[in-house]
Amino acid sequence: MKHEPDQNFGAQLRGLRLILGANNKPISGERFTELTGISAGTLHSTETNRRKLNEDDARRIKIRLGTKWNSRKGRWVCSWNESIPFSREAYEEYINRIVSDEQNRELEAEAVMRVVFYLLQRLPKLTYIQALFELHDGLGALATRLKAPSDVMQLLEHLKPSIEIMRDPKTREVLLASVVHPDHQKAAPFFTPGSAKPVPWRINLAALPEYKELLKKGSPSGR
16 A cells, blocks of 8 residues: 655644745744634644644635645645745735735625525525524634624624524423524614615526436426
């Protein structure tokens, strides 16, 4: 059996901190955790080779710094073009030109909204409700980790779905159980008039795998 060569994850991270530093000095561990979102404990454990970088660590580094480790070349490379070795200059270009581009901000936000909308619309009813709760919890956790402004946390609270259960006071039998809709009235002040309308997108049924299967069997009826 062919074994992959052992990777020195500690040396990789120390090398990355050196790349991001200046005057041949690495940035501090504190600054690195601030830039990447990787905890100080995780950074220390990795640099002392007591653990390895997991997928979440690598994803944070890729998203926040614009780099990834290329094991074949044995070096950090630019995430958008692996033929370019990662450098302090490449990091600054990534932050100042790519991440900070306002046009990218708008386009990428719409891309996320579209995929969330499409995902939810394609789920069965039960899974759909479960996904709503999990998605909201995930957004709350993300906002907390990124130290989002307080108004974001307020809006998340206003739009939080919940379950309402009514029981018979004598038998305790469940009479009604439903999902309580978010408080859109409290959320309205966070948006400009008319911007909180339902998403205007529609799923293209012709693109669905089920539809294509029907086409193979013959033109679907009632469409």
